[in-house]
Amino acid sequence: MRLTVDGKQMEIDADPEMPLLWALRDLAGILGPKFGCGIAACGACTVLIDGSPVRSCVLPVGGVEGDVVTIEGLSRDGALSxxxxxxxxxxxxxxxxxxxxxxxxxxxxxxxxxxxxxxxxxxxxxxxxxxxxxxxxxxxxxxxxxxxxxxxx
Incomplete structure (x- = not known):
């Protein structure tokens, strides 16, 4: 499947039911979002999808519609947000x-x-x-x- 993460298009070979968190961490090598609870209760896995905060530990990667931004994507041109x-x-x-x-x-x-x-x-x-x-x-x-x-x- 194709995702846009931190402004970059990427192909990820994942089961559509895999949580976005694991697709980001294990398949894309993006380690900013953390696993905390697995039930969307703690927020450690929060990413933005089209600007809205989403708990990536419970969102199936196949259900992602929009651009994903992780903490790694907040800094632009070396400048901190x-x-x-x-x-x-x-x-x-x-x-x-x-x-x-x-x-x-x-x-x-x-x-x-x-x-x-x-x-x-x-x-x-x-x-x-x-x-x-x-x-x-x-x-x-x-x-x-x-x-x-x-x-x-």
Whole structure:
């Protein structure tokens, strides 16, 4: 089957029922999305499909319609996205396991809402769990990223 991942067309020889996560990791060598739970409850596997956050651990690769963006696809021309830069500036990551999914959900939020409220952030990030409890830093990073995006525009 043919997929567009991070702006590149690729052919993947996979059973259509294989979860997108495993097609990305095992067949395409894209390791940013992580396996956390396998039931779409933790968000570590989050990717964007046509800009919407999707849990790749439960989406069959045969059901993918649209362009897939992983955390590897957020940086363009060597420059970090505003969200990635804010994550570094706010020193969000502790263990880092959930961060790719967190960043993908935050990216989708900021693509939809330029200046999100705390409630907007809570709603958008509700499906992403962080065992280290960096939620206050995540919120601060999202607000910083919103300011960075406005400054870059």
């Amino acid at each position: 505003a969200v990635q830069q804010a994550w570094l500036d706010e020193q969000v990551a502790q263990c880092g396991y959930c961060q790719a999914g967190q960043i993908m959900s935050a990216t989708a939020l900021l693509d939809e809402i330029d200046n999100p409220t705390d409630e907007d952030i809570d709603n958008a990030m509700a499906g992403n769990l962080c065992r280290c409890g960096t939620y206050p830093k995540i919120r601060a990073a999202i607000k910083r990223a919103a300011a960075l995006k406005l400054a870059r525009a």
